Amino acid sequence: MKGLYIKTYGCQMNVYDSVLMENVVKPLGFSVVGDAEKADLVILNTCHIREKAAEKLYLELGKIRLLQKRKEIIIVVAGCVAQAEGKEVFRRAPFVDIVVGPQSIATLPELIVKASRSKGHVINTDFPEVAKFDKLPAECYGSSQGSSAFLAIQEGCDKFCTFCVVPYTRGAEYSRPVNEIFCEALKLVANGAKEINLLGQNVNAYHGECEGEVCDLGRLISHIAKIENLERIRYITSHPRDMHESLYLAHAEEPKLMPFIHLPVQSGSNKILHAMNRKYTAEEYLEIIDRFRKLKPEIEFSSDFIVGFPGETEKDFEETMKLVEKVKYAQAYSFKYSPRPGTPGAERKDQVPEEVKTERLLRLQKLISEQQLEFNQNVVGKTIPVLFSDKRGKHQNQIIGKSPYMQSVCTDDHEGKYKDKIVNVRILEARQNSLLGVPFTDF
Numbered sequence: 001m002k003g004l005y006i007k008t009y010g011c012q013m014n015v016y017d018s019v020l021m022e023n024v025v026k027p028l029g030f031s032v033v034g035d036a037e038k039a040d041l042v043i044l045n046t047c048h049i050r051e052k053a054a055e056k057l058y059l060e061l062g063k064i065r066l067l068q069k070r071k072e073i074i075i076v077v078a079g080c081v082a083q084a085e086g087k088e089v090f091r092r093a094p095f096v097d098i099v100v101g102p103q104s105i106a107t108l109p110e111l112i113v114k115a116s117r118s119k120g121h122v123i124n125t126d127f128p129e130v131a132k133f134d135k136l137p138a139e140c141y142g143s144s145q146g147s148s149a150f151l152a153i154q155e156g157c158d159k160f161c162t163f164c165v166v167p168y169t170r171g172a173e174y175s176r177p178v179n180e181i182f183c184e185a186l187k188l189v190a191n192g193a194k195e196i197n198l199l200g201q202n203v204n205a206y207h208g209e210c211e212g213e214v215c216d217l218g219r220l221i222s223h224i225a226k227i228e229n230l231e232r233i234r235y236i237t238s239h240p241r242d243m244h245e246s247l248y249l250a251h252a253e254e255p256k257l258m259p260f261i262h263l264p265v266q267s268g269s270n271k272i273l274h275a276m277n278r279k280y281t282a283e284e285y286l287e288i289i290d291r292f293r294k295l296k297p298e299i300e301f302s303s304d305f306i307v308g309f310p311g312e313t314e315k316d317f318e319e320t321m322k323l324v325e326k327v328k329y330a331q332a333y334s335f336k337y338s339p340r341p342g343t344p345g346a347e348r349k350d351q352v353p354e355e356v357k358t359e360r361l362l363r364l365q366k367l368i369s370e371q372q373l374e375f376n377q378n379v380v381g382k383t384i385p386v387l388f389s390d391k392r393g394k395h396q397n398q399i400i401g402k403s404p405y406m407q408s409v410c411t412d413d414h415e416g417k418y419k420d421k422i423v424n425v426r427i428l429e430a431r432q433n434s435l436l437g438v439p440f441t442d443f
């Protein structure tokens with residue numbers, strides 16, 4: 001066997017793509033190694049969302065180059081930076097062998113063979129007419145990912161938010177057919193998954209085919225929920241514009257669907273939402289939250305915020321703060337706006353000064369942290385179901401799992417009996433980013 005080392009950056013979709021790439025190159029004799037030193041093939045699966053993504057890639061490539069000087073290694077740059085940079089990767093890092101975009105990963109085996117034979121640069125950043133999901137062999141899907149697995153049901157985006165590169169790097173929206181998703185879910189559960197995270201850049205825009213009809217996300221969830229031994233379903237990332245009746249219903253009626261929704265709002269100012277091309281207002285967003293809470297009072301929310309989008313005034317930012325106060329999030333992610341080349345936001349002349357963005361971000365993060373801590377503290381004294389994986393805690397014999405609300409829960413597991421199980425845990429202590437508890441059986 002030859003060694004394959006994959007370093008994955010960014011979102012869950014990239015984690016999922018890395019599993020597909022691992023499986024698609026297996027027939028060439030590669031199996032995963034945990035250390036780049038032992039690798040014959042190194043894949044950097046990159047992300048373009050964070051600032052200076054390209055610079056970080058070239059820094060990492062510099063380290064891999066040192067390894068390549070000592071032994072023969074094929075170096076692949078994959079993911080959204082590969083798509084965005086294209087041949088520029090070879091110009092800045094001539095020792096890279098292959099550049100492959102997210103839609104072309106099915107061609108990886110032939111690219112590897114070509115690169116080994118020609119010893120030259122090989123690139124595929126096409127958006128093929130046949131979606132990548134349909135090009136990959138069936139064996140690539142459903143391999144064991146442990147007790148919590150990712151399953152991509154949708155990819156790409158047609159929304160063109162003015163700050164985002166995804167429509168350019170991942171292409172147009174595509175939904176996989178229901179039967180393919182169902183078969184993959186069955187395999188994942190047979191391979192030990194208790195929880196499935198349905199993935200998509202715009203997951204609730206899902207509109208897959210099912211026996212000649214169109215099936216939306218709510219109906220897909222109800223379908224998958226029938227799988228025996230599957231205990232939890234989640235989905236990420238949703239868009240407020242794509243809420244639909246059957247999704248509300250699924251949350252109200254399907255006990256396997258976790259009562260936790262990641263619903264990015266980005267800003268509380270209608271002026272900024274319009275400039276971002278989000279196509280909803282703060283009021284409409286709040287109505288969605290209200291409707292979910294009326295249907296299922298225990299439901300909780302997380303969100304994404306961009307602070308300092310071009311043209312954002314102090315008043316606009318205050319509206320974001322007010323929205324956060326109204327919703328009271330269980331957790332949320334917030335970032336300073338940073339221009340992405342090629343997006344309309346980057347062209348605007350009214351960029352917000354860096355120090356203003358920093359000051360607003362700190363204020364927002366303080367409020368979000370207070371809400372998160374309060375939410376965590378409210379769980380102290382309660383007993384909640386926690387899904388443990390193989391993730392270990394900082395202390396010896398400590399294991400970490402997830403609550404229904406994605407809180408990290410740490411507990412002692414001296415006998416190693418909780419891994420991959422859902423266990424009722426009595427919560428004793430709340431921290432900013434985690435909970436500490438004792439399994440109810442040991443209490």
Ligand code: SF4
Pocket residue numbers: 157158159160161164165166167201202239
């Ligand atoms: S909906 Fe999401 S993925 Fe699509 S452009 Fe907007 S931020 Fe990007």
